[in-house]
Amino acid sequence: MGVEFYKPQKLEDVLDVLATKKGPLKILAGGTDLMLDIRNKKYEVAGIVDINLLSELKNISVEGEFIKIGSLVTFTQLANSTLLQERVPFLVEAANSVGAPQIRNQGTIGGNIANASPAADSVVPLIALDAICSVLSPLGNRDIPLNQLLCGVGKTRLASDELIVEVKFKLPRKITRSAFVKFGRRNALAIARMSVAILLGLDGNKVNAARVALGAVAPNPFRSLELENMFLNKAMEEIDVDEVIARSSMVVSQALGNRPSAKWKNEAIKGLMRQVLSKIGIM
Amino acid sequence: MIGTKSFEAIVNGEQVKLNIPQNLRLIDVLRNYLGLTGTKEGCGEGECGACTVLVDGEPYNSCLLFALQVQNKNILTIEGLASYNNLHPLQESFLEHGAVQCGYCTPGMLLVAKALLDKNPNPTREEIKVAISGNLCRCTGYSKIVDAISAVAEKGVKR
Amino acid sequence: MTIGKSLPRYEGLGKVTGQAKFPADYYMPGMLYGKTLRTPLASAKILRLDTSKAESLRGVAKVVTAQDIPGENGHGVIFPDAPILVEDRVRSINDAIALVAAESEEIAEEALSLIKVEYEELPAVYDPREAMKEDSPLVWDKGNILYHLPIRKGDVEKGFREADVIVENKYSTQMVDHAFLQPEAALSYIDETGNLVLRVATQYVHWDRTEIARALNININQVRVVCATVGGAFGGREDMTLQLHCSLLTWLTKRPVKMVYSREESFKAHSKRHPIYMKYKTGCTKEGKLIALEAEFIGDAGAYSSWSPNILRKSAVHATGPYYVPNVKVDAYAVHTNNPFTGAMRGFGAAQPPIAYEAQMDLLAKELGLHPFTIRWRNAFEEGSETATGQILETSVGLKETLLATAKAYGWDVEKLY
Numbered sequence: 001m002g003v004e005f006y007k008p009q010k011l012e013d014v015l016d017v018l019a020t021k022k023g024p025l026k027i028l029a030g031g032t033d034l035m036l037d038i039r040n041k042k043y044e045v046a047g048i049v050d051i052n053l054l055s056e057l058k059n060i061s062v063e064g065e066f067i068k069i070g071s072l073v074t075f076t077q078l079a080n081s082t083l084l085q086e087r088v089p090f091l092v093e094a095a096n097s098v099g100a101p102q103i104r105n106q107g108t109i110g111g112n113i114a115n116a117s118p119a120a121d122s123v124v125p126l127i128a129l130d131a132i133c134s135v136l137s138p139l140g141n142r143d144i145p146l147n148q149l150l151c152g153v154g155k156t157r158l159a160s161d162e163l164i165v166e167v168k169f170k171l172p173r174k175i176t177r178s179a180f181v182k183f184g185r186r187n188a189l190a191i192a193r194m195s196v197a198i199l200l201g202l203d204g205n206k207v208n209a210a211r212v213a214l215g216a217v218a219p220n221p222f223r224s225l226e227l228e229n230m231f232l233n234k235a236m237e238e239i240d241v242d243e244v245i246a247r248s249s250m251v252v253s254q255a256l257g258n259r260p261s262a263k264w265k266n267e268a269i270k271g272l273m274r275q276v277l278s279k280i281g282i283m
Numbered sequence: 284m285i286g287t288k289s290f291e292a293i294v295n296g297e298q299v300k301l302n303i304p305q306n307l308r309l310i311d312v313l314r315n316y317l318g319l320t321g322t323k324e325g326c327g328e329g330e331c332g333a334c335t336v337l338v339d340g341e342p343y344n345s346c347l348l349f350a351l352q353v354q355n356k357n358i359l360t361i362e363g364l365a366s367y368n369n370l371h372p373l374q375e376s377f378l379e380h381g382a383v384q385c386g387y388c389t390p391g392m393l394l395v396a397k398a399l400l401d402k403n404p405n406p407t408r409e410e411i412k413v414a415i416s417g418n419l420c421r422c423t424g425y426s427k428i429v430d431a432i433s434a435v436a437e438k439g440v441k442r
Numbered sequence: 443m444t445i446g447k448s449l450p451r452y453e454g455l456g457k458v459t460g461q462a463k464f465p466a467d468y469y470m471p472g473m474l475y476g477k478t479l480r481t482p483l484a485s486a487k488i489l490r491l492d493t494s495k496a497e498s499l500r501g502v503a504k505v506v507t508a509q510d511i512p513g514e515n516g517h518g519v520i521f522p523d524a525p526i527l528v529e530d531r532v533r534s535i536n537d538a539i540a541l542v543a544a545e546s547e548e549i550a551e552e553a554l555s556l557i558k559v560e561y562e563e564l565p566a567v568y569d570p571r572e573a574m575k576e577d578s579p580l581v582w583d584k585g586n587i588l589y590h591l592p593i594r595k596g597d598v599e600k601g602f603r604e605a606d607v608i609v610e611n612k613y614s615t616q617m618v619d620h621a622f623l624q625p626e627a628a629l630s631y632i633d634e635t636g637n638l639v640l641r642v643a644t645q646y647v648h649w650d651r652t653e654i655a656r657a658l659n660i661n662i663n664q665v666r667v668v669c670a671t672v673g674g675a676f677g678g679r680e681d682m683t684l685q686l687h688c689s690l691l692t693w694l695t696k697r698p699v700k701m702v703y704s705r706e707e708s709f710k711a712h713s714k715r716h717p718i719y720m721k722y723k724t725g726c727t728k729e730g731k732l733i734a735l736e737a738e739f740i741g742d743a744g745a746y747s748s749w750s751p752n753i754l755r756k757s758a759v760h761a762t763g764p765y766y767v768p769n770v771k772v773d774a775y776a777v778h779t780n781n782p783f784t785g786a787m788r789g790f791g792a793a794q795p796p797i798a799y800e801a802q803m804d805l806l807a808k809e810l811g812l813h814p815f816t817i818r819w820r821n822a823f824e825e826g827s828e829t830a831t832g833q834i835l836e837t838s839v840g841l842k843e844t845l846l847a848t849a850k851a852y853g854w855d856v857e858k859l860y
Contacts, residue, residue, distance in 0.1 A: 002286035005305035005351045028352065035347045036328050038306065048306070050352055076341075100417025101395065102344045103329055188416035189330055320467035321460020323673075325623045326705040333623060361460030374458040378450050386457030387464065387623040387673035421623050421674045 003038070004047040011165070014051055015138050018161040022046050027163060029072055029111035032103055057110070057165055060084065068168040071110025075122065076101070078109060087171060090178035090197050091125040097180070097195075098122065100188045110164045113146065116154050117191075119216040123150070125180055125197040127221045128213035129169035137162040150220040175202045176209070179279035183272050192216045194252075194265055196276045200231060207231045207239070217255045217265060224251050241274075241283050248273045290350050294319070295363025303350055310334045310345040313360055321361035321390045325419065332418030335391035336360050342395045342417070361390035364397065372435045373397060382431035384422035391418045396432045405436050453671070465643050465670040466627035466702045473629065473698035474503050474543040476691045477550040478684070479557050480710060481539055484780040485566035485579065486532040488559060493540060495556040501549035504695045505557070506541040511690065513659030517682050519649065523582075524746040524783065526657055526686045532561070533581055534745035534780055536710035543691040543699050570742040570777035571719055581745055581778040588743050589751035589776040591758045595830050601734025601769030605725025609805045613722065613798040617742070618715035620787055624673020625708040628688040631698035637664045640689055643672040645679040653682060654689045665689075677786030681748050683711040713748050713785030716741040716776075718757060718794040724802040730810055730817045732768075735830075737761040737798070739774040741784070741791075748785035750776035756791035762830050763799040764841045765821035770830040815849050815859045 006021065008014045018025060024043065028034055028050040038045055051057065057072040060081050067087065069078070078084060078095035085092050098104050098112075098121045112120045113133065123146070131146040138161060146167070149156050158164070172178075178199040184190025194216045201209030210231035215221040230244050252269040256262035277283045287302040294317060301316055313319040313336070325333035327346050334345040337359040365371040373396050376382070383389050392415060399406055399414040406414065411432045412425075420428060456462035493505040508515055508529035515529060516522035528537045540557050544550035565579035572578055573586040580586060602608060628642040638658070644650050647667045655662040672679065684701045691699040703711060721738040739757045743750035758774035787793075807817040822841045828834055849856045 002304065003306040005288060005349065007351065007354065028349070031349065031352060032329055032344075032347050035308070035349065039327075048349065050349070052352065099329070100332065101398075101414060102332060102335060102342050102347075102417045105341050106343055106347060314467075315469075318469075319460075320463070323464070323624070324466070325625070328705070331623060365459065370455075370458065377458050378454045381448065381451070383451055383454050383457050385623065385672060385674040386453075386462050389457050390460045393458065419623060421621060421676070 003045055006047055006049045007053060008049065008051065009053050011054060011056070011136065014049060014054065014163060015136065015161070017047075017049050018163070019138050023160065025049055025160070027051060027114070029114070030074065030107040031111075032099070032107045033111065033115050051163070062171065065170050066168045067171050068166050069109055070166055071108060071113075071164045073109050075099075075104035075107050075109070078122065079104065088125065088129065088178060088199075090128070090180040090199060091122065093180040094121045094125045094182075094195075094197065097182045097192075103189070109167055113149070113167065114156060114158065114164055116150050116152070116156050116220065118153055118219055118221070119192040119195070120221065121182065121192055121195065121215070124195050124213050124215035124221045125178070125199070126167060126169065127223055128197045128199050128211040129172070130211075131167050131169040133164050134166040134168065135162050136165045147220075147222065152219045172199065173201055173209075176200060177202065177280045179276050181272055181276045181279060182215075183268055194268060194272055195221075196269075196272050198276050198280055200280065202236075205235045205237075207234055207236065214252065214255070217252050217269075222255075226251055236282060239282055241277055244277065245270050245273045288351060291355055292353060293357045295358070295360060305351060307350050308346055309336070309348040309350045309353055309358075312350040313345060319360045319362050323387050323390060325387065330419070331388075332391045332395065333388055335394050335418065337394050337398055340398060340401060342398045344417075359394065361393060364393060371397070372438065373400070373432065376431040376435045377428070380427050380431035380434060382423060382427040388418055388420040392420065392428055396435075399432070400436060406432075408433060456671070462671045464624050464627065464673050465629060465641055466624075468629040468641050468670070469700070470629065470631055470698040473631075473700050474545065474691065474695060475547045475550045476541060476543050476684075476688055476699045476701040477547070477554050478538050478687060478701075478707070479540040479542070479554045479559075480536045480707075481528065481532050481559070481561075482535065483532055483561055483563060484535045484568070485564040485581075486561040487564060488528060488530050488532065488539070489562055490558070490560040491539065492558040495558070496542060496553040499544075499549065499553050499556060501545040502542060502553045503545070503697065504543045504691060505553065506543075506690055506694060507539070510694060511657055512693070513657045515657070517653045517657070517686060518747055519646070519681055519749055519785075520751060521747045522653070524681070524748070526690070534782055536782065537745075538687065541687050541691055543695055543697070566780040568779055568781055570740045570775070570779050573777045573779045574740065574775065581780055586778045587775060588747055588778055589754055589774075591755050591772075591774045593758055593761070593770060593772040593830055595832070596769035598734045598736050598769045598771040602723070602725045604727070605733050606728040607806055607809045608723060608725040609802055609809065610723040611798070611802065611805070613720040613801065615718050615794045615797055617717045617781070617784070618787065619709055620674070620676040620678035620712070622674030622676055622678055625703040625705055626679075626683045626711060627700070627702040628684050629698065629700045630688040630692040632692060632696055633666070637666055638689055638693060639666045639668060640685060641668045641670050642685055642688070643670050643675070643679060644685065645672070645675050645677070650682060650685045654686060657686050658689060658693050676788050677790065678712045680786045681713050681783075710782075713783055713787070714744070715787040716743070716750070716753055716784040716791065716794065718742070720795065720798040722798045722802050724799070724806060726806050726810070726817070728810060730807070730812050730820045732765055732821045734769040735762055735767045736771045737773075737795075739772070739795070741774070741776045742781055743776045743778050744781045744783035745778060746783040748783050749790070750784065753784075753786070753791035757795050759829075759831055760792045760795045761799065763796060763803075764823045765799070765803070765818070766823060766827050767821075767830065772830065813854075813859050815845065815854060815856070819845055819860055
């Protein structure tokens with residue numbers, strides 16, 4: 001009995017632990033979910049690999065046309081980043097909507113992704129941004145689009161010796177608007193019952209790029225091209241708000257099929273959509 | 284002892300060094316090994332904030348942290364906030380404003396308030412509400428707690 | 443002492459410095475850790491209970507089942523119908539079946555998993571309205587209706603005949619947990635004189651003491667219950683939870699025993715607010731004067747009595763709200779089901795009826811085209827009013843003042859609303 005706690009100092013040490021130590025091993029980033037899963041005996045764990053000494057995974061940077069976020073960046077860091085506040089405010093809003101200050105101090109963007117919750121707050125704008133995850137393993141580095149990395153409730157295409165080191169996405173052009181809204185049981189510490197992230201690129205008053213992602217209506221957050229098309233190539237005032245709202249209900253209804261939550265979510269999405277549109281300045 | 288590891292940290296200003304089971308939570312080390320029972324367990328899953336401690340000045344739920352996760356960090360619990368004879372202005376304000384009823388949320392509330400005021404000495408009521416949003420109180424209805432924190436901020440007392 | 447002035451909280455200093463001792467904050471050298479085995483079934487018969495494996499686990503000091511209780515196996519604030527440990531008949535989910543005391547919490551947990559219970563599942567009823575029917579499964583052989591209080595005043599039939607408007611509706615409220623922030627915990631030990639000492643957060647020290655003595659079959663003066671700092675209660679610590687369990691483990695091992703519930707076990711162990719199914723028929727004249735009210739309350743008592751009769755009595759007494767009604771007929775029932783037991787919680791039965799009677803007032807006002815303030819003003823209790831139970835309110839009837847203050851806060855022109 002007993003769990004072995006590893007605290008590697010460098011990336012190669014992490015890979016070494018993952019490759020050689022007795023499993024099952026779990027990577028500890030923030031640990032807000034891992035701690036509970038282990039205590040509730042959700043899975044068997046022989047070792048915990050605490051990667052928090054890897055300070056190189058704690059940075060937010062711009063490289064070429066990409067914004068790169070280290071996997072150990074916490075929600076507090078995301079929320080406080082002036083770069084993100086300026087360029088992708090909806091990611092900041094999503095980060096701020098996570099849990100409460102204590103959880104935001106501890107939880108990380110990498111953990112939020114790897115945990116693969118349908119309701120993961122930061123994942124919804126990241127999906128809208130077509131984010132890519134850089135993953136490291138003893139075999140080397142590989143990039144996986146976030147929407148491919150996630151493959152079901154609590155499931156990812158990560159191998160047991162792989163580690164997310166970074167999330168990156170193309171820097172949106174300067175003239176964009178974005179917004180994130182979340183429906184939870186209360187303001188603080190609520191798991192999203194449903195969430196919407198929207199990003200519009202503007203040329204003057206005309207929408208020339210649109211991203212709409214929905215959270216907690218499918219096993220993982222997803223982009224709805226159908227909804228995005230309703231914004232594209234339209235002037236802001238031409239967007240048919242009622243039509244977008246009605247269509248969003250249909251999208252949610254299709255995504256949920258006959259799940260018990262479909263009945264109220266088909267309705268609730270309308271209010272959520274109205275909120276997000278008003279936040280982005282369309283209504 | 285087999286299966287244990289050395290845990291070192293600065294707790295309330297004092298260096299501690301202990302051998303602990305490797306999967307032990309920080310709250311268990313504080314309460315069961317160091318006798319710092321001012322840190323309370325309310326839910327054990329990060330929902331209530333009663334177990335809040337400051338790690339390098341920032342609030343964390345000690346029930347969600349493995350002790351070894353905060354190896355070598357600086358930890359402040361309610362016992363380190365002030366002594367019986369020399370209260371922190373927040374402690375005085377909580378007493379003065381009736382922000383304490385059953386007292387179970389109080390240590391956590393005081394610590395998130397301290398972390399807030401250390402960074403932002405003049406928070407708005409809204410900022411105070413966000414700061415305490417991870418801490419449940421079942422008795423007061425929160426307004427007296429916000430009043431108490433707000434009063435210290437207004438006084439601009441040096442901490 | 444000063445009257446009319448706020449004083450600092452007497453025990454506040456300990457609370458702001460983290461020195462106040464809640465029960466989980468007590469430790470003793472050589473103490474054991476106690477854990478409870480609870481049933482996942484709502485209605486069942488225990489066919490076989492095998493604790494042998496748990497007993498032989500290294501580090502286990504004692505496994506206790508119903509057979510080991512020296513005295514009476516029952517407790518309750520009115521009727522001692524809640525089992526300390528179930529002997530053969532499970533009546534509600536989370537009923538306690540066995541206790542373990544061990545050298546560590548982990549060992550105690552492991553021991554629980556080694557206890558084998560074989561059940562025969564029995565039919566169950568989860569809705570008190572169903573439980574009142576003739577053919578309902580019986581939670582208790584004596585019948586499921588625990589309590590019925592009728593209140594009769596005037597002649598409701600005549601009242602309704604004279605009413606210009608009648609509104610009739612059904613309302614229901616849900617089960618609620620107190621969720622006090624400090625989960626139940628206790629430490630018990632034998633003191634130097636051989637007496638049992640229990641440190642616990644409780645609302646009912648002297649009754650805990652009485653019931654512990656009865657369960658252990660010892661004199662009351664051999665039991666000392668010391669109330670630790672209480673981390674919220676709101677009624678949820680009136681019934682016993684771990685007091686008897688902890689005491690039993692200490693009494694049978696003669697060692698200090700500590701028990702601490704997780705939040706989850708806390709939810710499982712203590713009482714809940716009563717869900718009440720309410721039927722209301724309210725009649726008034728076209729001037730908005732109430733003339734007749736008929737109400738039925740069916741409260742879900744769960745499997746054990748706790749305070750249910752007193753709580754449904756209070757609901758019944760509050761059926762008209764703070765309004766004068768000349769003709770009243772109320773029937774309040776507390777009914778057993780196989781649901782978790784319900785008991786005291788803030789308001790003690792007075793919190794549920796306002797959902798119904800205030801909604802009725804609004805609906806009557808709407809029918810008559812009256813302002814919500816007006817209909818309340820015209821029926822409000824004042825000094826000298828007679829309630830449905832015949833009580834004359836002699837002093838301190840502040841409703842009209844409150845209504846005026848409320849109207850003022852809303853900016854209503856009350857001169858036009860009387």
